[in-house]
Amino acid sequence: MNSIEYDCFCSFNYKYQLGHTVICPYRKEKCNIVGCDWAGTPSLLLKHIYDNHSSFIINDNVHMNLDLSKLIKNTTVLIIMKYGRAFWITCDFNESYFTIAFNNTPTDVIPDFTTENKFHYTIQLLKPKSIIELTTRLQNSRFKLESYLFTKYINDENLTSLRIQILSRGDFDLLNPPCFACNEKFTSVNDLIHHIKSNHSYETKMSGSVRGQYNDLNKCKPIVFEDVLIWHFLSNFNSYCCIYFLYFPLKPQF
Numbered sequence: 001m002n003s004i005e006y007d008c009f010c011s012f013n014y015k016y017q018l019g020h021t022v023i024c025p026y027r028k029e030k031c032n033i034v035g036c037d038w039a040g041t042p043s044l045l046l047k048h049i050y051d052n053h054s055s056f057i058i059n060d061n062v063h064m065n066l067d068l069s070k071l072i073k074n075t076t077v078l079i080i081m082k083y084g085r086a087f088w089i090t091c092d093f094n095e096s097y098f099t100i101a102f103n104n105t106p107t108d109v110i111p112d113f114t115t116e117n118k119f120h121y122t123i124q125l126l127k128p129k130s131i132i133e134l135t136t137r138l139q140n141s142r143f144k145l146e147s148y149l150f151t152k153y154i155n156d157e158n159l160t161s162l163r164i165q166i167l168s169r170g171d172f173d174l175l176n177p178p179c180f181a182c183n184e185k186f187t188s189v190n191d192l193i194h195h196i197k198s199n200h201s202y203e204t205k206m207s208g209s210v211r212g213q214y215n216d217l218n219k220c221k222p223i224v225f226e227d228v229l230i231w232h233f234l235s236n237f238n239s240y241c242c243i244y245f246l247y248f249p250l251k252p253q254f
Helices: 042-052 147-153 169-175 189-199
Strands: 064-067 075-082 085-093 097-106 119-126 133-138 142-146 159-168 219-224 228-237 240-249
Touching: 042 075, 042 085, 042 097, 075 159, 085 159, 097 119, 097 147, 119 142, 119 147, 119 169, 133 142, 142 147, 147 159, 159 169, 169 240, 189 219, 189 228
Parallel strands: none
Antiparallel strands: 064 159, 075 085, 085 097, 097 142, 119 133, 119 159, 219 228, 228 240
């Protein structure tokens, strides 16, 4: 078998390791700014962005004015640094549509796979110095709005106010955490924990044996810690007893 030449800067010669370029600390990453052909390692990408494209970096969940007259070929790329990633936000405006597309590049040497490509996006368009606004939430990576509708959020100076919030699925669930014991949803983690302690039996440790009876099958039991809630599921599937756990952080991940 011949070795595969991987698109990275390391000297290792792995054979048919398809995940190599995902986890290699020397993997090759590219800059997504329009007109920039830079490529390098994740840590150098982070330095490259701050040294050369700091004007494209915006704050998460903060309004900023987008000047539509300055879009390069009707397109611009904004950057949000969060969760050990560079989120590339491509805004495109033409006669038919205004679109916002998201993708991201891990900048950590070892990527965090627990949140990889599992994000919720909130987009708010606001006509500057006006009450006219549109807020939408996405579970995919593209927002699309007809141009004639988008013009409602543009002022006479060709500006629109844009706010983008990025949340991992875990942090998004913290906003409306569910109780898997009764399928009720809550508006805060504190309310969920209070509900569990008041209405359901629960554990406070995972060591030793876990109590359960046959009639507990197809049910779940919460295990409450200071910074994490673990749902312990007992499931009866094809005459087999399946045990699995769902990890739910009680504090934001960022």
